[in-house]
Amino acid sequence: MTALSNSLDRRLAQAVAATGRWKAIGKRRRPLAWLTDTVDFFARGTFWAWRNRGYLTVYKLANMAVVNIEFLFKRERLVGRPYKMKIESTNICNTKCQLCPTGIGLRGRRKGRMEYEKYTQLIGQVKGHLFALDLSMWGDPLVAPDIYKMIEHAHEKKIWTYISSNLHGFKIAPRKQRDGTFAEKDDATRLIESGLDMLTCSLHGASQETFAIYQPGKDFGDALEKVKHIVATKKKLGSSTPAIQLNFVVTKHNEHEIEPFRELAEELGCKPVFSTASMNVRFLDKDKKLTPLGLADDVLAKKTKDHLDNWLPKNKDYVLSAYDELRETGELRGEQYNGEKAYNCSWPWRQSVVNWDGSVATCCGSFEEREDMDSVLDQSFAKVWNGEKYRLARRSFKRKLNEVQAEDNPCATCPGFML
DSSP, X not given: XXXXXXXXXXXXXXXXXXHHHHHHHHHHXXXXXXXXXXXXXXXXXXXXXXXXXXXXXXXXXXXXXXXHHHHHTTOSSOSSOOSEEEEOSBOOOSOOOTTSTTTTTOOOSOOOBOOHHHHHHHHHHHTTTOOEEEOOSSSOGGXXXXXXXXHHHHHHTTOEEEEEEXXXXXOSSOOBOXXXXXXXXXXXXXXXXXXXXXXXXXXXXXXXXXHHHHSTTOOHHHHHHHXXXXXXXXXXXXXXXXXXXXXXXXXXTTGGGHHHHHHHHHHHTOEEEEEEOOOOGGGTTBOTTOOBOOOOHHHHHHHHHHHHHHHOOSOGGGSOHHHHHHHHHOOOOOGGGTTOOSSOOOHHHHEEEEOTTSBEESSTTOOOGGGOOOBTTTSOHHHHHTSHHHHHHHHTTTSOOOHHHHTTOGXXXXXXXXX
């Protein structure tokens, strides 16, 4: 049966590659575009369903359909439930990533780790509709002591699992335990045996010099050795999972290493992922405690321009248009997005975030406690999902909220991507 599955995997992958080429041809020959787009859509859908058949049920598929219809019409009170979630294992991190609010020391929510018992209770509430789970958020998941148990529990409940890590909390050798003895299994073995489906390793460089600009004080060679160890252990155990990605957030300081990074990832047997950096300019007029500084317009404009000039790459493929506008004007306004968005964000419909302390946020960009919806420790997730603050967040996509409704509601002044 395994041989048959592998054969079908290859055949479907080849079919998707072919339909992708047809789609490219269709773009050049407009009369064919609708046909090639349709064929490619169904081919990719079939491949996706086959690859994820172990995690799908009729109810989950029906829920996905309902959610996407409700997103299309921008409904406020939803029948469907999110089919993707971030459940934050911890917001504690061991790295000072220079474009991350955690890394630069901003004090958002209090620090902590999600208790395993509370996590399993939450999974019990959402397992029926949840297809994919990301256990990463504002910290590094490998700092959480129960992370492998958390992944395994979700895997047993037929939920696809993912984490993103800088690997600095990962150990190659078996860990020393409290009683002085060493664990029977090393971290790589535990990670692979947990059933994790995908691991993203945050590198953002192809050399020590570039790596250290974004992650000061960290050793690029050490990170690579850990990636190699995970890949080798995966082969040793004969496991097809986790799929391993190497992440490269493109900035002014590393864009010259895009091709070397691609070659490095392929050499290691991993997939390179290149992404647009979030500049987090919304924090520039705040101190470390997130208290507004009240900077004069011209001072804030210069501070914003300097920040963007220092980090934005020349390659426009990795720059949001809003950042170019900000660099020109230096202004970060939000009121104009109340009732209208520059980007068609689906987070309030398709996805949700539960922070380590049980509070719920609308999206992965929400860093401040005042933006939280409610807590799943006080009530069910279903009640929070259709609570007033969540409904108002969705309303802000098509109708303007008044001053009271918009207060502390992150969607009210967001263009669809937290800048």
